[in-house]
Amino acid sequence: MTAAAIGVVATGAAIAVGIRKFSDTGDATSRISTDAPHWVLHKPSQRTMFGKSVLINRPRQEVFDAWRVDRFAEFMENVVSVEIEGADVARWHIKAPAGREVTLINRITKTDPGKAIFWQSDPSSDIANSGEVRFSDAPAGRGTYVTLILAYSPPGGELGRLAAKLFQREPEIQARRDLYRFKQLLETGEVTTNASPSGR
Amino acid sequence: MRAVTWQGRHKISVDTVPDPKIVNPRDAILKVTSTAICGSDLHLYDGYIPGMRAGDVVGHEFMGEVVEIGAESPLSIGQRVVVPFTISCGNCFFCEKQQFSACDNANPSETRDASEMMMGHAMGGAFGYAHLTGGYAGGQAEYVRVPYSDVGPVVIPSEMPDDDVLFLSDILPTGWQAAVNADIERGDTVAIWGCGPVGLFAIQSALLLGAERVIAIDHFPSRLKLARDMGAQILDYTQVDVREALDEMTGGIGPDACIDCVGMESHGFTLDNVLDQVKAQLMLTTERPHALRQAILACRKGGRLSIPGVYGGFADKFPLGQLMEKGLTVKSGQTHVQKYTDELLDMIREGKFDTTSLISHHASLEDAADMYRNWHDRQDEYTKIVLKPALARGVVQTRDQLAMA
Numbered sequence: 230m231t232a233a234a235i236g237v238v239a240t241g242a243a244i245a246v247g248i249r250k251f252s253d254t255g256d257a258t259s260r261i262s263t264d265a266p267h268w269v270l271h272k273p274s275q276r277t278m279f280g281k282s283v284l285i286n287r288p289r290q291e292v293f294d295a296w297r298v299d300r301f302a303e304f305m306e307n308v309v310s311v312e313i314e315g316a317d318v319a320r321w322h323i324k325a326p327a328g329r330e331v332t333l334i335n336r337i338t339k340t341d342p343g344k345a346i347f348w349q350s351d352p353s354s355d356i357a358n359s360g361e362v363r364f365s366d367a368p369a370g371r372g373t374y375v376t377l378i379l380a381y382s383p384p385g386g387e388l389g390r391l392a393a394k395l396f397q398r399e400p401e402i403q404a405r406r407d408l409y410r411f412k413q414l415l416e417t418g419e420v421t422t423n424a425s426p427s428g429r
Numbered sequence: 430m431r432a433v434t435w436q437g438r439h440k441i442s443v444d445t446v447p448d449p450k451i452v453n454p455r456d457a458i459l460k461v462t463s464t465a466i467c468g469s470d471l472h473l474y475d476g477y478i479p480g481m482r483a484g485d486v487v488g489h490e491f492m493g494e495v496v497e498i499g500a501e502s503p504l505s506i507g508q509r510v511v512v513p514f515t516i517s518c519g520n521c522f523f524c525e526k527q528q529f530s531a532c533d534n535a536n537p538s539e540t541r542d543a544s545e546m547m548m549g550h551a552m553g554g555a556f557g558y559a560h561l562t563g564g565y566a567g568g569q570a571e572y573v574r575v576p577y578s579d580v581g582p583v584v585i586p587s588e589m590p591d592d593d594v595l596f597l598s599d600i601l602p603t604g605w606q607a608a609v610n611a612d613i614e615r616g617d618t619v620a621i622w623g624c625g626p627v628g629l630f631a632i633q634s635a636l637l638l639g640a641e642r643v644i645a646i647d648h649f650p651s652r653l654k655l656a657r658d659m660g661a662q663i664l665d666y667t668q669v670d671v672r673e674a675l676d677e678m679t680g681g682i683g684p685d686a687c688i689d690c691v692g693m694e695s696h697g698f699t700l701d702n703v704l705d706q707v708k709a710q711l712m713l714t715t716e717r718p719h720a721l722r723q724a725i726l727a728c729r730k731g732g733r734l735s736i737p738g739v740y741g742g743f744a745d746k747f748p749l750g751q752l753m754e755k756g757l758t759v760k761s762g763q764t765h766v767q768k769y770t771d772e773l774l775d776m777i778r779e780g781k782f783d784t785t786s787l788i789s790h791h792a793s794l795e796d797a798a799d800m801y802r803n804w805h806d807r808q809d810e811y812t813k814i815v816l817k818p819a820l821a822r823g824v825v826q827t828r829d830q831l832a833m834a
Contacts (some may be wrong), residue, residue: 286521371522372522407538417518417521421453421554423554423564424450424452426447426570428432
């Protein structure tokens with residue numbers, strides 16, 4: 230029974246791979262260009278650049294105004310503190326695996342009021358990173374699409390990335406979860422928690 | 430406090446655990462007065478729901494008295510409330526559309542990832558039902574923390590006893606939504622698979638929503654009797670070929686709407702179900718959807734299929750071609766409890782629902798382990814169990830005693 234089932238699964242997988250190969254043989258120049266955002270194109274399996282969008286059911290200006298350095302610690306789980314270093318430069322203290330702490334020094338390179346914020350790390354930053362956060366109107370009064378695009382060089386290369394992932398502090402996971410916390414805070418006034426007793 | 434905890438497959442225990450605390454401003458804490466064991470708790474008991482962790486406090490059908498409130502809770506100390514099993518923020522896109530069980534904020538950031546991977550999008554939040562739906566402690570306990578206490582809890586007038594209103598937490602709105610989803614039209618025959626508590630409320634709801642006739646299918650005599658008492662015609666699938674019977678009762682066209690109140694652990698000794706049982710044992714499938722397959726084949730062309738029954742993953746031998754060729758409309762989902770509670774509370778008060786005759790036992794919270802076993806093993810006798818933290822260990826009130834009281 231089990232062996233037969235595995236056989237069926239294996240055959241199915243082989244057919245699926247065959248279909249994919251067949252469809253990939255089309256002439257690249259004849260492909261139609263896609264309307265997908267650039268950060269989802271040619272997605273490598275080991276990503277150091279990613280983007281994530283969430284729908285926040287609040288007006289765009291309110292959402293933009295809430296994305297402020299002094300509120301980051303409210304919804305960014307691993308941010309210990311963010312200090313203002315001067316015009317547009319901030320020093321971030323972030324929890325890292327194994328009880329360590331890393332420091333990011335990020336400079337805001339451009340702000341489109343109500344629409345987008347772009348940043349780039351200074352060479353003295355522990356992790357080289359750059360990114361942008363975009364705010365756009367969702368249709369028909371549904372609120373605001375918030376998109377966070379983040380590129381970074383993992384400290385310690387792939388091993389460091391894997392280790393961070395094991396501790397759930399990998400930037401992609403962390404940023405995704407922080408975006409949801411930002412949404413919770415703006416929509417409900419609270420950061421959601423399941424804090425409750427158990428028999429453990 | 431004392432609480433019912435899940436420890437593993439077929440292992441329920443009653444333990445002393447820390448008391449819940451107010452964490453967020455919209456929270457409230459209840460002292461639980463009544464809490465029922467749900468059919469879907471059996472899926473946890475049987476180990477079919479992924480994302481349970483040993484020590485989790487279970488229970489999602491409960492009511493009680495408000496004993497503590499956060500700064501922004503509109504409730505007041507001493508109020509009696511019934512709490513929907515769905516945890517819903519009331520502010521997100523889904524809650525605004527009254528799709529409360531799809532709430533996009535109730536499932537915390539840390540737990541939503543796993544369900545997003547499984548389902549395509551993160552599931553909503555629920556009490557006492559695994560970490561895929563948020564990992565919240567449940568209400569089979571002396572006390573429970575209720576998030577968003579301004580959205581869910583229904584304040585109950587003092588003259589209404591617990592038994593009359595407890596099922597507003599889940600099974601009454603679930604049966605009601607199942608019937609609403611069947612889009613019942615004048616003259617309709619509605620077939621309902623499963624005469625458990627949800628099925629019994631779906632029967633009453635379908636009749637209230639204008640069904641000409643409801644035909645209920647099960648094999649436990651006591652459950653079929655309850656179904657008949659609530660106005661359904663009944664079929665015992667161990668005595669008749671259900672599809673043939675349904676055709677013969679509808680001039681050969683089949684029921685206009687079919688409701689699957691069974692879910693993932695279908696009974697019945699048929700070839701497809703025996704194969705499903707074997708595969709489930711080998712962990713090759715999570716679903717045993719015999720009732721659903723039968724409902725699809727039985728339904729009339731262009732008819733409606735409503736699925737309140739709980740499923741968890743992928744089903745084998747699903748009659749997709751039949752679904753398409755017959756042009757069925759399918760509606761399903763966890764219940765948007767908050768959408769219906771006010772209306773249903775009024776209907777209970779007007780005497781439109783029989784909410785109590787399905788209750789077969791009151792028992793102490795301390796005896797929860799025995800009660801789960803009975804609920805699992807003796808389904809004919811145990812049609813609905815309500816645990817009362819105030820009852821002393823070993824005290825059990827049966828249906829006959831409850832009727833006398």
